[in-house]
Amino acid sequence: MALQSFIEVEPDSHFPIQNLPYGVFKPEPASVARPGVAIGEYVLDLSEISKAGLFNGPILKDSDCFLQPNLNKFLSLGRPAWKEARDMLQKLLSSNEATLRDNANLRQKSLVPMGKVEMLLPMEIGDYTDFFSSMHHAKNCGTIFRGPANPVPANWFHLPIAYHGRASSVVISGTDIVRPRGQFAPSGNSPPPFGPSQKLDFELEMAAVVGPGNELGKPIDVNEAADHIFGVLLMNDWSARDIQAWEYVPLGPFLGKSFGTTLSPWIVTLDALEPFACDSPKQDPQPLPYLAEKISKNYDISLEVQIKPAGKEDSCVVTRSNFKYLYWTLTQQLAHHTINGCNLRSGDLLGTGTISGPEPESLGCLLELTWNGQKPLSLDGFTRKFLEDGDEVTFTGFCKGNGYTVGFGTCSGKIVPSTP
Numbered sequence: 378m379a380l381q382s383f384i385e386v387e388p389d390s391h392f393p394i395q396n397l398p399y400g401v402f403k404p405e406p407a408s409v410a411r412p413g414v415a416i417g418e419y420v421l422d423l424s425e426i427s428k429a430g431l432f433n434g435p436i437l438k439d440s441d442c443f444l445q446p447n448l449n450k451f452l453s454l455g456r457p458a459w460k461e462a463r464d465m466l467q468k469l470l471s472s473n474e475a476t477l478r479d480n481a482n483l484r485q486k487s488l489v490p491m492g493k494v495e496m497l498l499p500m501e502i503g504d505y506t507d508f509f510s511s512m513h514h515a516k517n518c519g520t521i522f523r524g525p526a527n528p529v530p531a532n533w534f535h536l537p538i539a540y541h542g543r544a545s546s547v548v549i550s551g552t553d554i555v556r557p558r559g560q561f562a563p564s565g566n567s568p569p570p571f572g573p574s575q576k577l578d579f580e581l582e583m584a585a586v587v588g589p590g591n592e593l594g595k596p597i598d599v600n601e602a603a604d605h606i607f608g609v610l611l612m613n614d615w616s617a618r619d620i621q622a623w624e625y626v627p628l629g630p631f632l633g634k635s636f637g638t639t640l641s642p643w644i645v646t647l648d649a650l651e652p653f654a655c656d657s658p659k660q661d662p663q664p665l666p667y668l669a670e671k672i673s674k675n676y677d678i679s680l681e682v683q684i685k686p687a688g689k690e691d692s693c694v695v696t697r698s699n700f701k702y703l704y705w706t707l708t709q710q711l712a713h714h715t716i717n718g719c720n721l722r723s724g725d726l727l728g729t730g731t732i733s734g735p736e737p738e739s740l741g742c743l744l745e746l747t748w749n750g751q752k753p754l755s756l757d758g759f760t761r762k763f764l765e766d767g768d769e770v771t772f773t774g775f776c777k778g779n780g781y782t783v784g785f786g787t788c789s790g791k792i793v794p795s796t797p
Contacts, residue, residue, distance in 0.1 A: 508728060554791065750763065
C-alpha cells in the first residue's frame, strides 16, 4: 500500500508525504525564521519537532541544525543526515504513527497553515553559478545571434559552460522585479543609448543546492557528485536581452542578468526525485574522463510557464518543457565546477541554464519563443515580444507518481517600472 499521511493531502497537491521538500518560513511577521517541510496545505515546523526531541537518530539527536534561521547547517551534514531526517519525518507524518497524530498540543504548535506563513530564501547563498546546459537553447540562441551555419560553439559539447552570477540579488518567489536600466548597442557611430530595458525576458531554469562542499584544491569526482547535491528548486534567471547583447563580449553576462534571480521556496530533495530518474541524452562526442559518469541520469520533471499580462485576471501558458531535455547533468555540472580545485560551500546555487525542448511550444524564454521579437506571442487578445510593466510570470514544476504528485510549488515575479 502506498505511503499515506494522517494529514489530508489532495491528489493534485505538490506536497504529499512522498515529497516533503524543505524551506524556511516565518509563522508570524515578528517570528524568527525557521526550517520547515511542506505537507499538503501545511508547513511542519522543524524547530518545534526538534525541541520535542523527535529527531532522535544518531546523527541528528544532538544537532541544532533545525534551530537555525536557514538550512545551511543541515545541508552541510550530508546524505546520511538527510536520509535520517527524511525517514523520521515520513514515519512521523504517516497515517499509522501516533506520536504527532494523537498529540494535539504538538500538532497545534508544529503544523502551520501554508496560507499564513511568510516564505524566505531557504539557504544563505554564498555563491551562485549559472550553467548553459540545454542543447536546444544553445542552438536557438546561436542561430538568432550568429546565424544557422555554426550556432553552437565547439567547446559547448566538451564542457558545461557557465558564468558566475550575483548571489546578492537572488530573491524569493513573489518578490517584484524592477525593470533594469543600462546601455544598449549603438546605431552607427552614435553613442550607446541608455534607459530602461526594452527586451526584458524570463528564463525557465532549475537550480541545484549544494550540500557538503569541498576543500580548496580538491575536486569532486563526478561519480560522487550526487552526495554533494541536496536538492533542486525552480529558478527564473530574469534577463535584459538588449543590455546583455551590448555588454557580453568579451567577458559574458553582467548587468543584463544581475538585477534579479527568483527562486521557488521549496527544495525538493534528490531522494524524493529518485523515482522519476531517467536516462540523460546521449553525449557525442564522449566527454573527457573526469566528466564520464558510470550512471548518467536526468529527472522527468514537467515544467510550465504562465504569463499574466498587466491588467488581466487570467494567465496564459506560454511554454511547457521538461528537465530531462538537459544535455549536461547536474552531477557533471558540479564536477566540472570543481575540477580546477574551486571549492563549493553548503548553500551554493548552481543554475541549469534555460531548459528548452525540441518543439516550438517547449522553448524556455521569450527570446526563443518570439525569435528575438520577430514573432510576437498571442496572449488571449494581447501580444508580447518581451515582458511589459505589470506582467507577472509564474513557473511550476512537478513529477507524476502512481497516485501522487511530487511538485515544486510556484516561482513567480511581477515586473514593476524602472526607478528614475
